[in-house]
Amino acid sequence: MSADMEGIKGTMLVLCLIGLSKANNSPSIDGVVYNVCEDTPIGASVFTIKATDAENDPLTFSLTKPNDEYFAVESSSGKVSVRRTLDREASNVMELGVIVSDISTETPGILTIILLEANDNRPIFQSSPYDIEISENTAVGTSLFRALATDADTSSGAVIQYSIDEVTPSSGSSLFRIVPTTGEVQLAGPLNYTALSTFYRLKINATDGGGRCHYDTINYFSSIAFSFITVVDVPDLDPRFIGVPYVGSVEENSPVDTNVLTVTALDQDTGVNDKIIYSIEDSTAAGLFKISETDGAISVMSDIDREAIGDTVALTVKQLNRASKLHPPGSTGS
Secondary structure, three states: OOOOOOOOOOOOOOOOOOOOOOOOOOOEEOOOEEEEEOOOOOOOEEEEOOEEOOOOOOOEEEEEOOOOOOEEEOOOOOEEEEOOOOOOOOOOEEEEEEEEEOOOOEEEEEEEEEEEOOOOOOOEEEOOOEEEEEEOOOOOOOEEEEOEEEOOOOHHHHOEEEEEEEEEOHHHHHHEEEOOOOOEEEEOOOOOOOOOOOEEEEEEEEEEOOEOOOOOOOEOOEEEEEEEEEEEOOOOOOOEEEOOOOOOOOOOOOOOOOEEEEOEEEOOOOOOOOOEEEEEEEEOOOOOEEEOOOOOEEEEOOOOOHHHHOOOOOEEEEEEEOOHHHOOOOEEEO
16 A cells, blocks of 8 residues: 555445346237138228237238238238138138237237128029920920029028029910929920920029128029020821812722822921731622722722622721821821
C-alpha cells in the first residue's frame, strides 16, 4: 500500500444489471372445420379463419397447398372467399393449407372444408333413344320399356319423376303411359296397324326433386329423351275378293286345263304381305273345275257335257292367307 492510501478507508458498491425479455407465443388456429355450399359463386365470402394470439399481436393470414387455388383470403382479416368453382361430386371434403403469422412467428395448419350439396346436376338418360317395335295385337297394360335416368346429386336432387310430355301424332296420346317413379312405359290403349298410325314418337321428361344451398330459390333440373315406336302388322284381317261376282264362260268338251277365269283377292293386312291360298269350297257340278291355290286361276278339270249339267255352274271360291289359322275360315266369293 502506498503512503498516499494509508489511512483511507471506504466501501465499494458493485451494480449488476440483468436484462429480461418477454417470450413471444405463436398464434393459435382455433377453428379447423368449415361448411361451404358447392354452388357458392366466385368472389363470395364463405367463412373467416378463427385464430388468436396470446400477446394480441396483429395477425396475418395466407393460404397454401393443398387446394389454395380454390380459395382466397384477406391477409389482415382472415376472411376466405371462393376463387374457383367448387364441385361436391368431385370431392365432398377438401383440405386447405393455411398459415397464420404474428410479428415474429407463424403457425401452419390444415383446414377441413365440407362441401354442402346443391342441386346442380341434370338427370342423364341411360341407353337413349328408346327405339322399339311392337305388334299391333300387343295387350293393353304390357310393359314396353323402361326409361332410366340417373342424377349425380344426392338427397332430393337425386329423386327423379318421369312424364310423357308429347306423343306424335297427337292422336296417340292416349295409347301410352309412364310410371312416374320408375320410368316404365306401358301400352295404355289398343293399337291398330290399319286404322291408326304405324309409328309414334314419345317425348319423355325426367325431372329431379330440386334442392338449394347458397341461394334461397329451389333449383329443378330436367332432361328429355325420345322413344320411336314402330307398330308391326299382324294378320288380323281376312283377305277380300275384288270384282265379285265373277262370271266366266267355257265351251263344252273343252280340253282339261283350259282356263276359264281368274279370281283375285287382296290381303287387308297391308304390313304383312302374306300369300293368299285359293280353293273351291262348293260347286253345283262337282269335279268339273279346279283352281290354282297360288294365283286363283280357274280351269277345266274334267269333260264338260252341257246337256248333262245345264248351261250354268256356280262355284264358291274360298281364299285365306297363310296365317289365317288365326282367323278361320277366311272369306268366299262366287
